[in-house]
Amino acid sequence: MEAESVEARIESALSQVRPYLQADGGDVQMLRFRADSGRLELKWLGTCSICPLSILTLRAGVERTVMHAVSEVKRVEAVTD
Numbered sequence: 001m002e003a004e005s006v007e008a009r010i011e012s013a014l015s016q017v018r019p020y021l022q023a024d025g026g027d028v029q030m031l032r033f034r035a036d037s038g039r040l041e042l043k044w045l046g047t048c049s050i051c052p053l054s055i056l057t058l059r060a061g062v063e064r065t066v067m068h069a070v071s072e073v074k075r076v077e078a079v080t081d
Contacts, residue, residue, distance in 0.1 A: 006033055006072050010040060013069035017062050021048055028062060031079060038074030040066060043081060054078065 004012075010030055021027050026048030031041045042062065048054050055078075063076040 006035070006070060009070045010066060010073065013066045014062070016069075017065050020061065021046075021057070024048075024051075026051065031081065033073070035072065038072055040073050040076045041079045042076060044078055
């Protein structure tokens with residue numbers, strides 16, 4: 001059996017936080033993972049894109065969850081595309 005890709009493991013980790021985001025009308029989309037730097041770039045969707053607390057959600061929720069599950073991820077950033 002082939003090991004799960006980094007992107008698949010990231011999506012799995014994101015699926016753990018999505019219910020909390022979706023409960024408030026938001027969501028997150030993985031845009032790209034930059035393996036050379038360990039940087040994961042995400043895009044906020046729905047109400048998350050206009051929420052003034054989204055940076056707290058990013059650091060305390062999304063980044064912590066993803067970095068715990070996927071050791072290759074060193075930083076998570078929200079970008080606009």
